[in-house]
Amino acid sequence: MLHKLKPAIRDWARSDGLVWLHLLKTVSAGLLALGSAMLLDLPQPRIAMTTVFVLMHPFSGMVLAKSFYRGLGTAVGAVAALVLGALFAQQPELHVLGMIAWVSACIAAAVRYRHFRWYGFVLAGYTAALIGIPNVATPEGLFLAALTRAAEVGVGIICSSAVSALIVPQRSGLALLQALQVRYGDFTAFAVDVLSRRVDRRAFERRFMQLVDEIVGFEATRIFAAFEDPAMRSRNHRLGRLNNEFMHACARLHALHQLLKRSQASEAAPVMRRIDPYLRELTALLALPRDVSADGSDLAARLLTFHASLPRRIRQTREQHGHASAESWADFDTAAELLYRFVAEWTQYSDSYATLAQRKLGPQQGRKSSYASKTNSYLIAFTLIRSATVMTIAAWFWIATGWLSGGFAVIGAALACALTSTAPNAPRMAVQMAIGAALATLAGYMFTCYVYPNIDGFPLLCIVLSPVLALGAHLATSKRAAGLGVGFSVFFCLLAGPDNVVAFEPDLLVNNGIALTASMLLTAIVLATVFPADMGWLIERIMDDLRAQAVLACRDQRTELNQRFQSSTLDLASQLRVQLARHSRRRRHALRWMLATLEVGHAVIDLRDEAARAEYVQALHPGWSAAVERLLDHLAQLFERPDARALERAVVSVRSAMWIAQDVLDAVRTNPDRRHDMQRIFSCLHFIRTALLDKDAPFKPC
Incomplete structure (x- = not known):
């Protein structure tokens, strides 16, 4: 009976078990940050707990990377809040305009640099808003607010990093190597289908764009993998070189596929069939099982032999069937050249992959390869104007009406613009965040009115908070409901997280929740109608x-x-x-x-x-x-x-x-x-x- 349960337990541990582990670590880190901030007598321990839910991720490398950039962003944002407060003391309109300009510029810079640098710029923006906007009317409290906010964020960073790295850590370096192994196998199978001419144009384009996403995503992954593992840092250049070699192999396969596709309907089709035996031979080599070595070294050796003999055999084929026209042979010669280049690129990639998988240093380990990212300048300016417009509308309504919670609306608009700046469907994510804020307001009202007054002591507080915190963390890990989970977790902590001195103000909580929800909906409307991303x-x-x-x-x-x-x-x-x-x-x-x-x-x-x-x-x-x-x-x-x-x-x-x-x-x-x-x-x-x-x-x- 036990031997039958072991495979099921192993499968559960590798799938749903990892989800439950992440939830356990997230809730534990959040409660640890809350308790530590209370023990240190910080004024708003809920900020430390909020920081944890922003930082936590299943992989410890990503947590450490986000913690590093959050620390930098918080420090820069706090300094910006102090500078703006000093420049525009007792001038709320100018102070808000300066804050809008700063936050918008940070969001635009985040779009320019992306990946984890994106997180640092975003934090520099909305941290300034979180510190400066509540203190527009009381600039004398700005310096103390900046110090306490930095301390609270620091507690959250320390707790999330410690829990992620010390309690059953999930190494992103291992996940990266596994992803490389899967990518290697998938691309080999894809090359077999292309060389066998079993892939039509639409299917090839769809799969090729998936490869593009994998190449771009790999660059972000290898950055945060270097934060957690010295071995990954030492191999970081080789990982970058490996990704570049994979790009070259993809490009060669694409060129070969395009030529084969175009030659099928041309007059050179009969001559082009002379290349088919070599395609079938290469397909057979790629399709051979890799049981002897799963790291690609056996395939690299086979490809090297095939590559060395290819020019001589191509010349023999040409000499034996040289009666066709020069135009017909041009396609054949070009296909042979592209095949030769593809095999060379794929052999080099296989050799580098095998060296990396075996944890050996290849002869070209010292050679660096850089990934040149590029962002359109109009997109950067578009993001800046869009963010400034949304926050200006919220700020104008706040100043014009004197709404007590109008500052929260501006903060919510800044958060929504920042967190949706690189989302594939920004209006949809903003709507999800609005729903999460509304649900967080309802849950916060229930806790403020009916839960907190009826409990006593920190252990009981942890027990009653755990289910709602776990729910938010679980929603945040879902691809389809990530915005809902982020909105619920973050805004529940901000609105109803317990402080050292608890103020029973349910009306203010509801008012602040309405302001946050309205700002998210405002952001969604503006993003969908005035500034759609597909203009x-x-x-x-x-x-x-x-x-x-x-x-x-x-x-x-x-x-x-x-x-x-x-x-x-x-x-x-x-x-x-x-x-x-x-x-x-x-x-x-x-x-x-x-x-x-x-x-x-x-x-x-x-x-x-x-x-x-x-x-x-x-x-x-x-x-x-x-x-x-x-x-x-x-x-x-x-x-x-x-x-x-x-x-x-x-x-x-x-x-x-x-x-x-x-x-x-x-x-x-x-x-x-x-x-x-x-x-x-x-x-x-x-x-x-x-x-x-x-x-x-x-x-x-x-």
Whole structure:
């Protein structure tokens, strides 16, 4: 009987058991912070408890990272509140305007930097609001309020970090390595489907965008994993390099898939079937079970052997079936080159993955790889104006009516704007937070009127608070109800959390709750109607930045261009996915531009690298350098101002460069090294031409 229960217990411990563990740790940390703040005789212990519910996460690395940035944000916010209070003493209107400007600027900076730096900027903003707004009329209490708020937040940080790191810690480093293993297996299976031509265009685009999200999300994950584990910090550069290599492998697979798709309906289809045996062989290698080594080293060895023999076998195939036209062989040669590059990239990634999984330092451990994130400047300005508008409306109503709880409405608006600034569906999250605030008000009223008066002592207080705190923590872990859980947990602690000196003011509690709920609803209405995230002009500006990455590939002269190009392009594509609704036509159009930018940009960078190595071509044909420069200029113009005329110019320029490359190739056929150089250059040019002429490409206006 026991041996039958062990698998079930193990499965429960790995699934629902982790949820219950997180709830237990969250509630324990919250009550520990509350008790510690009471013991230290701080005026508002509920702030310490609120801090815990903002910080707690199943993984200890994320808690430590958020604690670090919350500490920085709280310190900066407290200083900002003091400065604004000193500048605008006894001038509430100017003080509120200064506070709105500061909070809006912090939210805009959070959107610019994102990930965990986002959290630090957000805290710097609404901490200033939490300290400064309640003390607008009493600036003499501002300094003491800043000190006590910092102390209360510090208690919450210490308690949440200690509980997360010391009590059954869930290491994000281990989760990161497991995620890498899953990603490795999933991508291998995806490559098998692509090489077998079992993936249609829509399915490929959907899966590729999931890979984009994984690449962008991985960068955030490896940052907080470094907070908890010295071993992860020592391997942080290798993790970054591993992610870059994965990006390159994805790009090569995408280019190969695009060429295979385009060649199926072309006249070169019979010749292109000559590449199928190599695709089937590679598919068989990738599909082999990895029982011998789950870390990828066995696959890397097999791929290395396949990669080394591929050029010789491709030449033999070409010699045996050389009767087809040159145009037909161009697709074959380009497909062979892309296959060769994909195998090289995937072999390098597999080798790095195996080295990381075996906890060994590879020969290139010291080489750093950076991820270049990019945020559209119009989006930053849009976020600043949107946040300022919402808070200005709330502040105007407060000042115009003299509402006692109007300050809470401004604070609620600041919180809502900050916490929804990077949400995929900001109005929906704001509505959920409003519902959470309303439920927190009802629960707080019940506790204030009927629970607190009938209990005595801290142990009994912990017993009655545990269920409601656990409910809020559980809702916050749900993807669909995260906003509801955050609103309920945070606002219950703020409105009805017990203090050292309890004031029985249920009417003020309800009034404050109404103010918070109304501010959340106001935020949702403004975000949905006046400043929707999918405004046409804003999406076009982000699309301009996306297309500008191809211009960067054509004109930039800096080192590591390929790495910066790819990471920035994927980062912008991920932002577009957040801004646009699922399954919309505009989202599909943005995806097509992202794919076109990736394939043309990569081919251009490859062309520039190959042309730089083959300097002798200019001596063999005087018009070569001018043809390449003209091609790069016309491609840049196409991505800057896409239209039919620009497309035609770019296609003509590609053809001119291909004619020159073909002439030089014929002239150097007796020189194996130079012939190989020119074949690679010609393949880059041919791939760019097929990408421009693709019927699914977005270059022509709809």
